[in-house]
Amino acid sequence: MSFQELNLDSLLLRAIEASGFLLPTEVQRQVIPLALKGRDVMASAQTGTGKTAAFVLPALQRLLTPSKARGRGPRVLVLTPTRELANQINESIRQLGRFTRCSFGTIVGGVAYPPQQQLLGKPLDVLVATPGRLLDHMERGRVDFSRLEVLVLDEADRMLDMGFIEDVERIAAAAPAGRQSLLFGATLEGDILRVAQRLLQDPVRVQIAGIKERHSLIEQWMHRFDDTKHKHALLDHLLQDTKVYQAIIFTATKRGAENLAGTLEADGHAAAALHGDMRQSARNRTVERLRRGKLRVLVATDVAARGLDIKDISHVINFDLPMVAQDYIHRIGRTGRAGVTGTAISLVGPGDGIKLGRIERLTAQKLDRQVIPGLEPTGPEPGARKPKSLHRGQNAPRGRAGSDTINRHRPRPHGKNVGFRPSQPGRTSGRPSGMRG
Numbered sequence: 001m002s003f004q005e006l007n008l009d010s011l012l013l014r015a016i017e018a019s020g021f022l023l024p025t026e027v028q029r030q031v032i033p034l035a036l037k038g039r040d041v042m043a044s045a046q047t048g049t050g051k052t053a054a055f056v057l058p059a060l061q062r063l064l065t066p067s068k069a070r071g072r073g074p075r076v077l078v079l080t081p082t083r084e085l086a087n088q089i090n091e092s093i094r095q096l097g098r099f100t101r102c103s104f105g106t107i108v109g110g111v112a113y114p115p116q117q118q119l120l121g122k123p124l125d126v127l128v129a130t131p132g133r134l135l136d137h138m139e140r141g142r143v144d145f146s147r148l149e150v151l152v153l154d155e156a157d158r159m160l161d162m163g164f165i166e167d168v169e170r171i172a173a174a175a176p177a178g179r180q181s182l183l184f185g186a187t188l189e190g191d192i193l194r195v196a197q198r199l200l201q202d203p204v205r206v207q208i209a210g211i212k213e214r215h216s217l218i219e220q221w222m223h224r225f226d227d228t229k230h231k232h233a234l235l236d237h238l239l240q241d242t243k244v245y246q247a248i249i250f251t252a253t254k255r256g257a258e259n260l261a262g263t264l265e266a267d268g269h270a271a272a273a274l275h276g277d278m279r280q281s282a283r284n285r286t287v288e289r290l291r292r293g294k295l296r297v298l299v300a301t302d303v304a305a306r307g308l309d310i311k312d313i314s315h316v317i318n319f320d321l322p323m324v325a326q327d328y329i330h331r332i333g334r335t336g337r338a339g340v341t342g343t344a345i346s347l348v349g350p351g352d353g354i355k356l357g358r359i360e361r362l363t364a365q366k367l368d369r370q371v372i373p374g375l376e377p378t379g380p381e382p383g384a385r386k387p388k389s390l391h392r393g394q395n396a397p398r399g400r401a402g403s404d405t406i407n408r409h410r411p412r413p414h415g416k417n418v419g420f421r422p423s424q425p426g427r428t429s430g431r432p433s434g435m436r437g
Contacts, residue, residue, distance in 0.1 A: 006032050009064055011099040012057055018280060019095050020287075022308065025050035027208045032058050034204050035182060042183045042196045043206040051208075052092045055152045055182050060093070062149065063102050063125045073120065073144035074127035077175070078152040079134070079168055081159045083108040086128045089154065093126055102126060109133045117142055131159065131167035138174065150180045153199070157185035157192045165195055172199050215329075218336035221368035222346040222356075224377035231319075231347055232263075237372055238317060238345060239269060239297065245314040246290065248334050249299045252320035260319065261299040271297035274305060302327045308334055318346040325358035353382035 003016050003024055024032070027045045034041050035058035045051040059076045067075055080086050086106045093104045104126035105119045116133075120142045137143050151172060159165055172181075181200045185192055188205070196203065225231040238244065251257045254275040261273035272286050272295050289295045291310055298305075302322060313335045322328050328346075335342025346367060348356055360366050371377070 001029050006057075007036065008032075008057060009061055011064070012060055012096065015096045015098050015100075016057075018098070020283065020305075020308070021053075025054075027051050027206065028054045028057070030206045030208070031055070031182070034206075035059075035180070036061060038180055040181045040200040040203040041206060042185075042188055042200055042203045043208065044186065044188045045184055045206070045208040049208050051184050052089055052154070053096065055154070055184070056089070056092050056096050059126065059150055059152070060097050060100060060102060064100060067147055067149070069147040071144055071146045072123055073147050074124045075147050076126045076150040076152070077145075077148055077171075078126065078128045078154060079131055079159070079171065080128065080154040081130065081162050081164060083110060083130060085155065086130055089128045093128070104128070107134050107137065113137075120144075123147065131164040131171060134171060135167045138171065143174075145175045148175050148179055150182070151175055151199075153181070153183040155185060156183050156195065157187055160192050160195065165191075169195070169199070215332060215336060215363075217340070218332055218342045218344050220332065220344045220346075220363075220365075221370045222348045223370055223372065223375075224348050224379070224382070226350065226377050226379045230375070230377070231349065234347055234372065234375055235317065235319060236267075237375060238315075239264075243314065243343075244296075246293070246295070246310070246312050247297050247315040247317055248305060248308070248313055248331075249297060249317045249319050250305070250322070250331050251299060251301060252323070254301055256320065257299045257301050261297075264297055264299065269297050270295050271299060274298055274300040276301060302330065305331070305334065310334070311337055311340070313337070314342060316342070316344045318344070321346060321348065321352050321355040321359070323355065325355070325362040328359045329362070348382055350379050350382055356382055 001024060003013055003021070006024060006029070008016075027043060027049045031041055031043055031051075031054040035055065043051065043054070045054070055078070059078075063075060078086075078089055080089060086108045090104060090106050093102070097104070102125040103123075105124060105128070107116050107119070107127060107129040109130055109132060111133075116137065119127075120137055134143065153159070153168060156165075156168070159168055181203070183196050183200060183203070188196060223234050225234055235249075239247070249260065251260055254277050257273040257275045261271050264271035272289065274283060274286050278286070286295070286298070287308065287310075290298050293312070299319075300308075316332050316335045318328070318331060322331065332342075332344035335344060346356075346359075356367070
């Protein structure tokens with residue numbers, strides 16, 4: 001199913017294309033048609049499934065029809081548990097509503113009250129808010145819900161865990177009874193299910209597979225590196241493997257993507273960069289080259305690669321770990337598609353302990369630690385406490401470390417895999433040769 005088949009307005013389709021999204025995700029395919037029909041929806045969907053666009057797009061579609069109601073206040077209200085999530089949703093609205101005239105804003109804690117009071121004093125299309133701060137304004141008589149048509153509760157289960165659900169229910173009670181309500185959560189059980197039954201009218205329930213189920217065909221592991229030279233040696237080794245049919249390598253920055261793509265191309269790999277500073281026409285040409293098999297390696301940033309759907313991506317390599325754990329889910333989802341197994345490999349350095357921990361908590365699994373003979377790391381596990389230094393002798397003073405150093409030699413693999421393309425993309429796990437079972 002394409003976005004065109006979801007009966008979205010041409011202005012939204014333009015924004016979707018400009019944002020680089022190619023095909024709707026499962027939650028978008030299921031929720032958007034229901035929301036466009038005006039149905040209440042309660043959806044169980046974890047972070048990384050594309051759920052934000054699943055409520056933003058139908059909300060924007062509704063807003064393209066002028067409101068008959070007069071007065072101030074929002075037509076669409078999105079409640080979310082944290083300021084960071086509110087800002088992310090606000091950015092998604094800006095991105096997907098770029099060709100519309102929809103107005104939007106946020107009401108969150110940690111921000112001065114006067115600008116927020118001004119925002120609430122005028123007609124607004126979409127308001128994204130955290131419950132506590134919005135309720136503060138409501139108690140001061142600054143909020144008008146007379147124009148409200150849609151109420152979205154994002155990460156409702158998390159709002160329950162954080163103690164916001166009473167605030168949410170008070171806000172919902174002040175909204176018009178005939179509104180449309182959309183509720184999203186990672187799990188919809190117990191107390192949150194009872195809350196949903198109180199706030200929604202005859203809702204349609206949508207269940208989206210969790211992270212483990214969706215990525216069951218993706219084999220994931222990591223390699224530790226000690227320094228930049230070691231990191232590049234590991235990448236060189238990985239790209240020698242003929243099982244790497246096509247790979248997307250993720251970097252943290254646009255400059256990093258350009259530099260790494262240039263290095264790989266100079267080494268003989270069919271490689272190119274994809275990042276947000278490129279013109280849309282150039283991005284489209286690069287994606288088309290990848291789709292047609294003219295590129296073996298795409299070096300990309302998170303934003304640029306969001307929504308890519310290339311069926312023959314055998315490997316995703318996290319050259320840099322993402323700052324946000326959810327981006328790891330988006331990244332590895334570029335492989336293991338259409339029933340074909342894929343491989344996701346992460347390069348993890350000494351300073352990546354916090355990022356790695358976030359990823360492993362989000363995915364509820366510990367990444368397998370793999371070691372390549374001749375390229376073994378010598379430093380401690382990221383995030384681990386440094387062991388006490390060894391003394392030169394038994395009589396060495398306490399607290400004084402010995403000065404011995406270890407000289408290590410990392411062999412660089414011989415020969416480059418210049419433009420190698422196997423005749424068929426058939427693969428199973430795609431585990432690089434020379435690695436443990």
